[in-house]
Amino acid sequence: MLLAIESSCDETAAAVLSPPSSLLASHIASQVEKHRPYGGVVPELASRNHLILLNPIISQTLKSADIRIDEIQAFSATSGPGLSSSLLMGNTAAKALALASNKPFISVNHIEGHLCSPFMQMEIKPHIALIVSGGHTLLIKVNEFNNYKTLGSTLDDAAGEAFDKVGKMLGLPYPGGPEVEKLAKRGDPERFNFPRSMINRDNSTFSFSGLKTSVLYALNKIQNPDKQILADLCASFQIAVVEILVHKATEAALKENLNTIALSGGVACNNSLRQALRIRCQKYGLELIAVDPKYSTDNAAMIARAAAERFIRKKFSLLSEDVNPNLRI
Ligand code: KG4
Ligand code: ZN
Secondary structure: OEEEEEOOOOEEEEEEEEOOOEEEEEEEEEOHHHHHHHOOOOHHHHHHHHHHHHHHHHHHHHHHHOOOHHHOOEEEEEEEOOOHHHHHHHHHHHHHHHHHHOOOEEEEEHHHHHHHHHHOOOOOOOEEEEEEOOOOEEEEEEEEOOEEEEEEOEOOOOHHHHHHHHHHHOOOOOOHHHHHHHHHOOOOOOOOOOOOOOOOOOOOOEOOHHHHHHHHHHHHHOOOOOHHHHHHHHHHHHHHHHHHHHHHHHHHHHHOOOOEEEEEOHHHHOHHHHHHHHHHHHHHOOEEEEOOHHHOOOOOHHHHHHHHHHHHOOOOEOOOOOOOOOOOO
16 A cells, blocks of 8 residues: 655645555645735745645545555655645655655655556556646657656746636736636637647657747737637647647657557546547557546645556655656656
């Protein structure tokens, strides 16, 4: 039985999992309302709230799993990438529990957590991972757990970051991603022809800042945009992002001779992306394993799933190992 803590950004989360993949409980205390007035995450506020929320969320998770803390065999936490003051809260809590109970500590890379999240209830198999979140846009060739080759990432904004910035530009509440998707449902995706940056390059590199600027230029040309124009901007922006992601992911799978794509990260909540990727995978005879939306945005279940793979391999971490805000996969 493992207890995992996630605190890399503004979600305080805990989960209990029996390795390799039997999840007993997972709880998330979102701080989104606390940060909304500022239009983004305020690091100082996030770490203070982690401190307040950690003990109650751990107790609630143990209660839901119906186990006592002394039944936990290892404690795990995200060690990066993320906000250092936020990472320190969850990481220190897990280390303190490990030290006090003389049990192993397992540090987990947040990106590896997302990478494992589509495989909550199954074995991890060779695949192309498309990880799209607020902080990352990555295509990774996964040979097996802990054997990865990064094929490409973004030169500038992450996909989720672009959604959030476009949302902000259009005056939508934070975080922009889900709001842009909501508005896009009523919009015409062909009204604006936004650039599909890097789509014709034969590589796995992404770029979203040009697309974001194009939305700003289009918005600036319109005087007093009504609801319909805002919806059309959202739909046209969203389809550009989706087409880029779908194209690059399927091209990578074909090039690397892998017949499975796994989709994860907060942007994996987006239904247009899920649907378009499913259709393209069907067309090319590829299998799509899309993360369950409840494990797509930051959560501790995915950290526990990655920790379980390390636990099985006895890959424990030192208590002296520090958090790393810039940790890479
Ligand atoms: O994985 P996550 O919780 O945090 C990071 O590790 O970054 O991802 C959060 C990101 C935010 O940028 C949010 O706007 C985006 O995921 N997101 C979405 C949707 N739901 C969340 N983007 C597009 N459409 C959505 N439905
Ligand atoms: Zn994340």
